Amino acid sequence: MQWELETTGLTKRYGRLVANDAVDLRVAAGEVHAVMGENGAGKSTLMSMLYGLTRPDEGAILLRGQQVRLASSLDAIARGLGMVHQAFKLFEDLTVWENVVYGAEPRRFGFLDRRSACTRVQELAQRHHLAVDVRARVRDLSVGIRQRVEILKALYRDARILILDEPTAVLTPQERDGLFAIIRALRADGRTILFVTHKLHEVMELTDSVTVLRQGRVSARMRTAETDADAIIRAMTGRSVNLSVARSPATPGAEILRVEALRVPAPVRGAKPLVDDISLSLRAGEIVGIAGVAGNGQSELIEAITGLRAAEGRIHLNGQEISGRSVAARRAAGMAYVPEDRALTGTAAGARATEALLMGRQHDPAFARHGVQDGAAIAAHARDLIQAHDIRITSERTRVGTLSGGNLQKVVLARELDFDAPLLIAEQPTRGVDVGAIEAIHARLVAERDRGHGVLLVSAELSEILGLSDRILVIYEGRLIAELPGAEATEQHLGLLMAGRTQEVAR
Numbered sequence: 001m002q003w004e005l006e007t008t009g010l011t012k013r014y015g016r017l018v019a020n021d022a023v024d025l026r027v028a029a030g031e032v033h034a035v036m037g038e039n040g041a042g043k044s045t046l047m048s049m050l051y052g053l054t055r056p057d058e059g060a061i062l063l064r065g066q067q068v069r070l071a072s073s074l075d076a077i078a079r080g081l082g083m084v085h086q087a088f089k090l091f092e093d094l095t096v097w098e099n100v101v102y103g104a105e106p107r108r109f110g111f112l113d114r115r116s117a118c119t120r121v122q123e124l125a126q127r128h129h130l131a132v133d134v135r136a137r138v139r140d141l142s143v144g145i146r147q148r149v150e151i152l153k154a155l156y157r158d159a160r161i162l163i164l165d166e167p168t169a170v171l172t173p174q175e176r177d178g179l180f181a182i183i184r185a186l187r188a189d190g191r192t193i194l195f196v197t198h199k200l201h202e203v204m205e206l207t208d209s210v211t212v213l214r215q216g217r218v219s220a221r222m223r224t225a226e227t228d229a230d231a232i233i234r235a236m237t238g239r240s241v242n243l244s245v246a247r248s249p250a251t252p253g254a255e256i257l258r259v260e261a262l263r264v265p266a267p268v269r270g271a272k273p274l275v276d277d278i279s280l281s282l283r284a285g286e287i288v289g290i291a292g293v294a295g296n297g298q299s300e301l302i303e304a305i306t307g308l309r310a311a312e313g314r315i316h317l318n319g320q321e322i323s324g325r326s327v328a329a330r331r332a333a334g335m336a337y338v339p340e341d342r343a344l345t346g347t348a349a350g351a352r353a354t355e356a357l358l359m360g361r362q363h364d365p366a367f368a369r370h371g372v373q374d375g376a377a378i379a380a381h382a383r384d385l386i387q388a389h390d391i392r393i394t395s396e397r398t399r400v401g402t403l404s405g406g407n408l409q410k411v412v413l414a415r416e417l418d419f420d421a422p423l424l425i426a427e428q429p430t431r432g433v434d435v436g437a438i439e440a441i442h443a444r445l446v447a448e449r450d451r452g453h454g455v456l457l458v459s460a461e462l463s464e465i466l467g468l469s470d471r472i473l474v475i476y477e478g479r480l481i482a483e484l485p486g487a488e489a490t491e492q493h494l495g496l497l498m499a500g501r502t503q504e505v506a507r
């Protein structure tokens with residue numbers, strides 16, 4: 001079979017991180033092909049290589065069977081590729097048609113032929129059912145219309161293959177339906193669409209085939225009609241490791257965390273809130289797991305609880321209201337937090353282990369006297385934690401930026417547990433961690449529960465949620481849509497809930 005677009009062994013590294021690892025993509029002509037995966041799976045990296053914005057380290061790109069070398073996006077455009085980026089690249093002060101023809105203006109006697117340019121853009125918009133006023137200034141247009149302008153731009157340059165990178169992320173539900181109609185019309189016109197998303201229902205609704213990426217690798221390739229939500233979720237999140245954690249039933253005590261009607265508004269007006277009226281309660285001595293496909297509001301929920309993001313609603317920690325307080329004040333009220341993004345929020349790469357293990361406690365009387373840091377006490381503290389948590393590190397003076405993912409995670413976890421707060425929020429605690437370290441981290445979380453602390457666990461790993469949670473809350477499109485006892489949940493059941501298919505579960 002001759003593919004319209006194919007990649008073989010496409011690899012892109014950023015330092016030690018392999019953003020795309022030998023990716024084989026196969027897209028047939030005239031189909032809508034989903035490139036799906038969680039945040040950070042490598043979707044945008046792959047698209048940048050296809051559009052000539054990023055040079056692959058290894059591997060090949062083939063268009064209709066011919067290997068091509070794309071030195072720039074101009075090369076890609078010349079070969080019939082078009083791309084609509086996550087962030088639009090339009091000139092606010094120019095009109096729609098001026099934006100569309102920019103850089104490829106029709107000329108007459110060396111001058112821009114304004115009338116014919118405008119008419120051509122108008123005709124193009126009509127032909128593709130893109131309802132846009134071509135004379136309007138871009139600054140006056142909504143996000144949904146701007147996106148159409150970007151699509152027009154690509155069509156004006158005669159794109160046979162159109163790449164849309166998370167095009168629905170910025171759209172209202174109505175705008176999204178409009179976009180889907182446009183995409184279907186483009187497919188009927190014989191064009192090929194690469195549709196990048198992390199949203200499962202969009203894949204099911206719109207696409208003909210799907211390539212799933214996980215941690216930079218292709219984890220599945222299937223025809224949409226022949227697969228189901230469950231299989232896609234497993235490909236997106238699943239790890240083959242079987243994680244069973246030894247633990248006794250929970251004995252929950254007093255309420256530690258209460259969240260009432262928490263709401264994080266959408267970044268664009270009219271779109272769904274990122275966190276939509278979430279209420280939950282967590283008691284001492286229990287692990288509550290939040291299950292969901294990444295991108296359904298779990299990060300925003302945690303940011304709202306930890307104070308990293310403004311939100312409406314009320315939050316009580318240990319009986320104190322903490323809504324509206326700073327991150328530091330919330331920590332002081334008894335909140336430990338192992339963030340998803342350890343490299344950014346969790347630790348500074350340039351920090352030594354001593355500093356990383358102390359973060360936030362520099363002024364603690366145990367480590368400073370009269371404002372002067374007690375180096376010996378800090379080093380001893382670091383050595384204790386390194387030993388207790390089996391952190392593989394040369395010395396406590398080593399910079400944490402040199403550690404492997406698993407060891408870095410142990411550093412963050414050690415620091416947060418040492419904080420001895422009644423609430424521990426653990427977000428994707430084993431992402432990127434090797435199997436050996438996973439077990440140790442899981443055991444720590446259970447021990448934390450058994451000491452009478454409350455643990456709020458967010459994980460895209462079904463097996464992790466199932467293995468650790470006493471209660472499971474399922475988040476979907478910003479809402480909690482189900483709660484079930486950990487002991488009764490199955491992977492099958494959770495998979496359907498995570499896809500938002502509550503009806504099928506009820507039946």
Ligand SMILES: Nc1ncnc2c1ncn2[C@@H]1O[C@H](COP(=O)(O)OP(=O)(O)O)[C@@H](O)[C@H]1O
Binds near residue numbers: 014019040041043
């Ligand atoms: N320019 C860059 N420099 C360093 N790391 C990058 C760069 N671009 C992407 N990455 C990393 O590569 C991985 C894949 O990112 P990306 O392709 O944007 O994922 P996705 O689009 O699926 O969310 C992430 O870990 C991201 O942090």
Ligand SMILES: [Mg+2]
Binds near residue numbers: 043044045166
């Ligand atoms: Mg992306």
